[in-house]
Amino acid sequence: MSLTNDVIERVKVKNPAEPEFHQAVEEVMESLEPTVEKHPEFVKAGIYDRIVEPDRAILFRVPWADDRGNVQVNKGFRVQYNNAIGPYKGGLRFHPSVNLGIIKFLGFEQVFKNSLTTLPMGGGKGGSDFDPKGKSDGEVMRFCQAFMRELFRHIGPDVDVPAGDIGVGGREIGYLFGYYKKLRNEHTGVLTGKGIEWGGSLIRPEATGYGAVYFAAEMLNVKGESLEGKTALVSGSGNVAQFAIEKLLDLGAKPLTLSDSSGYIFDEEGIDRERLNFVMDLKNIRRGRIKEYVETYKNAVYTPVDSNQDFNPLWNHKADVAFPSATQNEINAKDAQNLVSNGAKAISEGANMPTTPEGIKVFMDSGILYGLGKAANAGGVAVSGLEMSQNSLRLSWSREEVDNKLKGIMHSIQKDAYETSKAYGDPGNYPMGANIAGFTKVAKAMLAYGVV
Numbered sequence: 001m002s003l004t005n006d007v008i009e010r011v012k013v014k015n016p017a018e019p020e021f022h023q024a025v026e027e028v029m030e031s032l033e034p035t036v037e038k039h040p041e042f043v044k045a046g047i048y049d050r051i052v053e054p055d056r057a058i059l060f061r062v063p064w065a066d067d068r069g070n071v072q073v074n075k076g077f078r079v080q081y082n083n084a085i086g087p088y089k090g091g092l093r094f095h096p097s098v099n100l101g102i103i104k105f106l107g108f109e110q111v112f113k114n115s116l117t118t119l120p121m122g123g124g125k126g127g128s129d130f131d132p133k134g135k136s137d138g139e140v141m142r143f144c145q146a147f148m149r150e151l152f153r154h155i156g157p158d159v160d161v162p163a164g165d166i167g168v169g170g171r172e173i174g175y176l177f178g179y180y181k182k183l184r185n186e187h188t189g190v191l192t193g194k195g196i197e198w199g200g201s202l203i204r205p206e207a208t209g210y211g212a213v214y215f216a217a218e219m220l221n222v223k224g225e226s227l228e229g230k231t232a233l234v235s236g237s238g239n240v241a242q243f244a245i246e247k248l249l250d251l252g253a254k255p256l257t258l259s260d261s262s263g264y265i266f267d268e269e270g271i272d273r274e275r276l277n278f279v280m281d282l283k284n285i286r287r288g289r290i291k292e293y294v295e296t297y298k299n300a301v302y303t304p305v306d307s308n309q310d311f312n313p314l315w316n317h318k319a320d321v322a323f324p325s326a327t328q329n330e331i332n333a334k335d336a337q338n339l340v341s342n343g344a345k346a347i348s349e350g351a352n353m354p355t356t357p358e359g360i361k362v363f364m365d366s367g368i369l370y371g372l373g374k375a376a377n378a379g380g381v382a383v384s385g386l387e388m389s390q391n392s393l394r395l396s397w398s399r400e401e402v403d404n405k406l407k408g409i410m411h412s413i414q415k416d417a418y419e420t421s422k423a424y425g426d427p428g429n430y431p432m433g434a435n436i437a438g439f440t441k442v443a444k445a446m447l448a449y450g451v452v
């Protein structure tokens with residue numbers, strides 16, 4: 001047994017019933033195997049066992065009153081994973097599926113992703129099993145205030161800086177930041193994803209989707225290709241999916257699909273700017289379901305989720321590139337095989353861990369350009385890092401300045417991952433390159449601190 005396999009086994013035994021966390025650790029540790037021989041100093045300092053253990057995990061009760069005056073109770077989480085290279089940084093997820101294992105998987109991934117951005121940010125993640133769907137604005141506000149009533153004592157602009165994720169967008173960040181400001185009596189950069197009038201950065205809402213598209217463009221560029229004229233499959237219809245579509249249109253590609261947890265739409269004519277505006281209004285203002293798209297655009301086809309099916313038909317349409325941008329494990333081996341068989345050239349993951357290990361194996365065996373989430377969706381946290389810099393400097397950069405910095409960061413992530421994969425003898429193996437590059441920087445910092 002290798003050291004990295006031993007670490008995986010210990011994680012499974014010590015953290016039972018956390019399958020997503022096991023999956024994330026396994027994916028990273030397997031690709032770190034070649035570093036064991038190259039860095040005996042990491043082994044001696046116990047870095048591999050230390051990096052899988054979060055610095056701390058905070059669990060708390062979130063009681064709040066609904067519109068009828070009934071008391072509701074949710075679970076709150078913040079996992080501060082690793083602050084070796086900067087303050088803890090990572091989003092908050094509000095979704096009924098949230099549990100400690102999901103937050104640990106996301107926090108663990110965040111450590112390596114943040115390191116890859118070249119910015120000084122540690123990794124963390126948090127959230128709640130609260131479901132914002134069908135709740136009034138007042139209920140969402142009271143929930144956010146109750147959540148912050150406990151979280152405020154654990155975070156700070158130099159300690160831990162949360163942001164959005166599934167179910168946490170501009171509205172929720174507003175309520176959370178407003179309550180933090182009230183409790184602490186300070187206006188500091190304690191959250192990112194803030195509104196532009198109160199300390200936010202231009203391009204932050206766009207950053208994850210734009211970044212995933214820039215990453216695909218960078219991967220294609222290595223092969224002498226571009227996104228111009230290419231067809232694209234996109235899943236999800238939230239923050240990441242919407243801005244992935246916008247950037248695809250900017251770069252001359254033709255997006256064909258969008259989804260939510262109830263089903264997906266396929267629009268053969270392409271989701272153009274007018275249709276994207278319709279989706280933004282539907283999802284961000286009216287908070288409706290994606291199936292309403294076909295009531296307005298009658299040529300498009302809506303397919304509801306069929307839980308008896310062992311594949312997702314969204315990934316079975318012929319297209320050149322794919323951007324999974326909904327949630328974890330949304331592409332299984334069959335979906336991956338469908339994408340490959342239909343001739344897809346590149347996958348760029350807007351979501352976190354959207355492909356199962358079996359699906360990743362299909363991609364790696366096929367030689368398709370596979371941009372894993374840790375690298376491809378790092379644009380969001382990168383611009384969050386830029387928002388922190390602007391808050392500290394008390395300056396606001398222009399849209400163009402931030403977008404250029406984002407483009408530059410996505411370029412250097414792709415280059416770093418590619419060069420590292422080459423240095424370790426497997427050029428183009430982005431998962432291996434990204435994991436090793438992200439890990440090495442954090443491991444060196446941990447080594448410098450001694451055993452702490």
Ligand code: NDP
Binds near residue numbers: 240
């Ligand atoms: P949003 O809440 O804005 O949108 C999420 C979308 O995914 C919705 O369309 C939602 O549908 C769908 N979805 C969520 N859960 C499921 C599920 N279990 N099954 C099917 N569909 C689902 O979230 P984001 O766009 O911000 O996040 C999407 C992904 O991107 C997540 O994996 C997130 O971790 C990742 N990510 C986000 C970043 C950001 O900056 N926002 C940064 C980096 C990664 P429905 O409305 O029906 O729930």
